[in-house]
Amino acid sequence: MRIVIVGGGLAAATAVTELRDNGYDGELAVFAAEPHLPYERPPLSKSVLLGDEPESVVFVHDEQWYADHDVELHLGTTVTAIDLEGHTVTTADGDHAFDKLLLATGAQPRHLPLADAANPVYLRTLDDNRLLVTRLREGVQVVIVGGGWIGLEVASAARHAGAEVTLIETLSLPLLGVLGPEIAQVFADLHRDHGVDLRLDARIASIEGAGSDVDGARRPAWPSTTAYSSTPRCAPPTPTCTPSETSPTMTTRRSAGSASSTGTTPSSRPRSPPTTSRALATRATARPTNGSPTSSPTSTTSAWSTSATPPPATTSTW
Numbered sequence: 410m411r412i413v414i415v416g417g418g419l420a421a422a423t424a425v426t427e428l429r430d431n432g433y434d435g436e437l438a439v440f441a442a443e444p445h446l447p448y449e450r451p452p453l454s455k456s457v458l459l460g461d462e463p464e465s466v467v468f469v470h471d472e473q474w475y476a477d478h479d480v481e482l483h484l485g486t487t488v489t490a491i492d493l494e495g496h497t498v499t500t501a502d503g504d505h506a507f508d509k510l511l512l513a514t515g516a517q518p519r520h521l522p523l524a525d526a527a528n529p530v531y532l533r534t535l536d537d538n539r540l541l542v543t544r545l546r547e548g549v550q551v552v553i554v555g556g557g558w559i560g561l562e563v564a565s566a567a568r569h570a571g572a573e574v575t576l577i578e579t580l581s582l583p584l585l586g587v588l589g590p591e592i593a594q595v596f597a598d599l600h601r602d603h604g605v606d607l608r609l610d611a612r613i614a615s616i617e618g619a620g621s622d623v624d625g626a627r628r629p630a631w632p633s634t635t636a637y638s639s640t641p642r643c644a645p646p647t648p649t650c651t652p653s654e655t656s657p658t659m660t661t662r663r664s665a666g667s668a669s670s671t672g673t674t675p676s677s678r679p680r681s682p683p684t685t686s687r688a689l690a691t692r693a694t695a696r697p698t699n700g701s702p703t704s705s706p707t708s709t710t711s712a713w714s715t716s717a718t719p720p721p722a723t724t725s726t727w
């Protein structure tokens with residue numbers, strides 16, 4: 410039997426790990442659009458963005474692991490079509506057969522057309538993180554659109570780097586939808602205490618100017634739409650995932666019969682438990698260890714830690 414997995418994120422890496430750990434010894438191939446080994450994204454807005462950990466922490470396994478476990482890796486290879494009747498996926502190289510297919514194509518940031526002219530950073534990939542790291546510097550003016558987890562985490566990292574940060578949120582408090590008013594207020598106060606200019610109940614009318622080439626000098630603000638939510642990448646279409654949200658576009662000949670791990674709508678997306686304390690502004694990072702993916706939090710990072718011994722963290726689910 411030959412199992413093909415489309416996608417190169419945590420879901421894909423976890424699937425191959427579990428398949429091998431549970432005794433599957435047939436053919437296993439991963440087609441991943443990004444050129445990187447499968448990696449997890451939480452550190453991209455936390456420890457790696459802060460510079461506390463090397464970029465290498467994001468990778469679920471090293472290249473040797475895939476070789477040792479006989480997993481075919483097709484990196485930088487986008488699946489553009491799926492033929493469910495013929496049991497093939499199509500890439501630029503041609504058609505590839507499968508017996509079982511797993512879609513692990515994840516999500517992508519929602520596009521904010523208003524910001525196009527400003528050449529914003531959308532923080533989703535390792536490459537986005539690398540770009541952001543080069544831009545977050547002392548004195549640079551940063552505008553972050555969206556006061557969700559990722560927006561707040563980037564605000565924290567940007568202040569840590571010495572940037573001036575304005576964060577724009579349409580609701581009356583950041584994280585209001587996920588934490589409720591009481592705890593959301595704590596986060597708002599925390600970020601204001603650390604110099605973030607929070608603009609709440611605010612909507613962007615227009616975005617003008619802004620350069621993509623930040624050289625350390627003070628420049629007109631450039632926006633980073635890091636927390637403007639995300640949409641699932643999907644194929645075939647389902648009631649919660651339409652072709653207009655699919656990127657890159659995949660076509661299918663039949664819409665039944667295959668497993669899918671295309672993510673969920675933003676409102677129902679499962680997340681790691683957050684760390685909610687006055688001294689910690691970022692979430693716990695769920696990270697697989699020793700080839701055994703787990704959802705247990707293994708580390709927390711924050712630019713806001715103010716004491717050597719942070720108060721005990723309380724966790725909640727949402």
Ligand SMILES: Cc1cc2nc3c(=O)[nH]c(=O)nc-3n(C[C@H](O)[C@H](O)[C@H](O)COP(=O)(O)OP(=O)(O)OC[C@H]3O[C@@H](n4cnc5c(N)ncnc54)[C@H](O)[C@@H]3O)c2cc1C
Pocket residue numbers: 415416417418419420421440441442443449450451452453454486487488489513514515516517532533534559642656657659670671672679680681692693694695
């Ligand atoms: C900056 C950031 C911080 C986050 N922090 C947290 C956190 O603290 N806690 C938490 O629980 N969640 C967090 N998340 C969300 C979490 O990362 C996602 O839930 C997770 O990435 C989903 O994994 P996935 O493998 O399903 O999809 P993804 O990570 O989206 O991976 C899908 C992969 O499939 C590839 N792909 C898509 N279409 C194709 C195609 N046609 N052909 C080939 N490849 C394709 C994509 O290029 C991508 O690499 C964070 C996300 C981001 C961006």
